[in-house]
Every structure is written in structure tokens, then in C-alpha cells.
Amino acid sequence: MAGIIKGIKAAFGDVEMAPYTIIVERGGYEERLYPARKWACTKMKGMDQSSLISPMFRKLFNYISGKNxxxxxxxxxxxxxxxxxxxxxxxxxxTFTMGFLVPEEHQNLPPPPSDKSIFIEERPTLTVYTRRFGGYTSDDIILKEARDLAEEIQKQNEPSVNFDQYYIVGYDPPFKLFGRRNEIWFVKNTDNGEFPREQGKAETANGTESVITENIKNGNVVQQDVEVNSEAAILQEIEDLELKD
Known part of the structure; x- marks a missing residue:
């Protein structure tokens, strides 16, 4: 048990945070600037992401635990x-892509992954619109937060916001009960109108429509289902990995 606790503390203790600058704070959200950084990532496809959270997390946790x-x-x-x-x-x-920020000491030369399904992403400078929300997340909570944030952004007539794809962001280990921090990020397009990542459009009967905007309208946002059971599954993954060491 001591080894398990040590492993968990090592993974989720005081950790390095992704740096950012708050450009402006509006009534319901912030506009932030994230500098370019390298992230260790893995990508999976599925009908829902609740079944993908645990295997993606396991792959990335293996990578930082020495599988490089x-x-x-x-x-x-x-x-x-x-x-x-x-x-x-x-x-x-x-398609879901989970990422761990590569620590500053390894930013210039990240350790190459041994698992070929892990890749190092050179994420460019991003401007995002976001706000915090607490607690454990669920489908209904994510849907409400995505809808409310999108509506606030649209009320402010923010220019060139990409609603086709989005980030769901978590800051805390599954066993943290109080003061949890979660966010949704909508990314601002670059000055030349391009999204700073690959982006896809869905063809509808009315032409090209924003997938996320249409799903928000219909109440069908694809969510990261990180309910208590999913959080417990991640914790179990860490325990299993620690027992193998």
C-alpha cells in the first residue's frame, strides 16, 4: 500500500502547470494565451469517450513512468x-486526443516514446476562451458548461472562434473530493482565419455547419464522461501500474 500511495503522490502531487496569460476577463469567461509547448499525446476513436479515458490515461502514465x-x-x-x-x-x-504537458526540463528534447501509439505534439500558440467549473463532471454538466460558455462567447461577438472542435480539461486526481477544477476550451482562429490545429467540418443539408454549435443547439454535445466511476477507473489504473513495479 505504501508503494501505491507513493506512486499516486508522485503522479498527482505538486505539479508543473501549463503556463498561460490572461488577456482579458469578461463577465462569464476568460480569454487566455497559451505559449507553444510540446505535449505527449495518444489518440483513439470511439462512439463515446467514457470507455477510452482509462486506456488513454494508462498509455500516457506508462510513458511518464519509464516506458520511453x-x-x-x-x-x-x-x-x-x-x-x-x-x-x-x-x-x-x-476522435479523442489526450495529452500530458511535457515538463519544462524536457521541452527541448522530450524522451522518445517506446509505445508507437504515443506521439509528441508540438502544440502551437493558442488563444482560448474558457471558464472554470468544479466538482466531478458528468454528461449533463459538460453539456450545460459547453452550451453556457458558447452562448456567452456569442453574446460578446468574439471574432473567429472555432466551435467545431474543443478541449475538455481536468486539473485534479480522481481522489480529490473538494475544490476540483475543470474547464472547456474553445480555440480562437489565427489572424489569417486558420485554426491552429487540424479541423473538420460536417456537411449538412444546409451546407457546412459547425459540429459543436449544431450539437449544442440539439443538446447532443460529445462529452468527456468523467463521472465518479471513470475517475475511480483511472485511480485503479495507477494502483495496477504501481503493483507491477
Whole structure:
């Protein structure tokens, strides 16, 4: 048990945070600037992400626990981001990319992953619109937060906001009961109108429609279902990995 607790504390203790600058605070949200950084990522496709959270987390936790070419342990960082590319229809698979920030000491030369499904993403400078919300998340909570944030952004007539894809962001380990921090990020397009990542459009009967905007209207946002059971599954993954060491 002592080894398990040590492993959990090592993973979720005082950790390095992704740096950002608050550009402006509006009534219901913040506009932030995140500098370019490297992230260790893994990508999966599925009908829902609740079944993908645990295997994606396991892959990334293995990577920082020594499953890399130099076989070194890498410090845990925060937050854990999941980039969601919603499917074009209810019977299609969506794409989910989970990422751990590479610590500053390894930013210039991240340890190459041994697992070929892990890749190092050079995430460019991002301007995001976001706000915090607490507690454990659920489908209904994520849907409400996404809808409310999108509505606030649209009320302010913010220019060039990408509603087609989005990030769901978590800062805390599953066993933290109080003071939890979660966020949704909508990304602002660059000055030349391009989204600073790959982006997809869904063709509808009315032409090209924003997937996330349409889903918010219909109450069908693809959510990161991190309910208590999913959080417990991640904690179990950490315990299993620690027992194997």
C-alpha cells in the first residue's frame, strides 16, 4: 500500500502547470494565451469517450513512468487535456486526443516514446476562451458548461472562434473530493482565419455547419464522461501500474 500511495503522490502531487496569460476577463469567461509547448499525446476513436479515458490515461502514465527509450521517469504535469473532434453523425466515431504537458526540463528534447501509439505534439500558440467549473463532471454538466460558455462567447461577438472542435480539461486526481477544477476550451482562429490545429467540418443539408454549435443547439454535445466511476477507473489504473513495479 505504501508503494501505491507513493506512486499516486508522485503522479498527482505538486505539479508543473501549463503556463498561460490572461488577456482579458469578461463577465462569464476568460480569454487566455497559451505559449507553444510540446505535449505527449495518444489518440483513439470511439462512439463515446467514457470507455477510452482509462486506456488513454494508462498509455500516457506508462510513458511518464519509464516506458520511453531512455527508460526514465518523467514528472506528472497539469492539466490533462482531451481534444475532441466530434463525428459528422450519430453513427460515426469521434476522435479523442489526450495529452500530458511535457515538463519544462524536457521541452527541448522530450524522451522518445517506446509505445508507437504515443506521439509528441508540438502544440502551437493558442488563444482560448474558457471558464472554470468544479466538482466531478458528468454528461449533463459538460453539456450545460459547453452550451453556457458558447452562448456567452456569442453574446460578446468574439471574432473567429472555432466551435467545431474543443478541449475538455481536468486539473485534479480522481481522489480529490473538494475544490476540483475543470474547464472547456474553445480555440480562437489565427489572424489569417486558420485554426491552429487540424479541423473538420460536417456537411449538412444546409451546407457546412459547425459540429459543436449544431450539437449544442440539439443538446447532443460529445462529452468527456468523467463521472465518479471513470475517475475511480483511472485511480485503479495507477494502483495496477504501481503493483507491477
Amino acid at each position: 527509450e531512455p527508460n526514465i521517469r518523467i514528472d506528472m504535469t497539469s492539466p490533462v487535456t482531451t481534444y475532441v473532434e466530434p463525428s459528422a453523425g450519430p453513427t460515426c466515431e469521434s
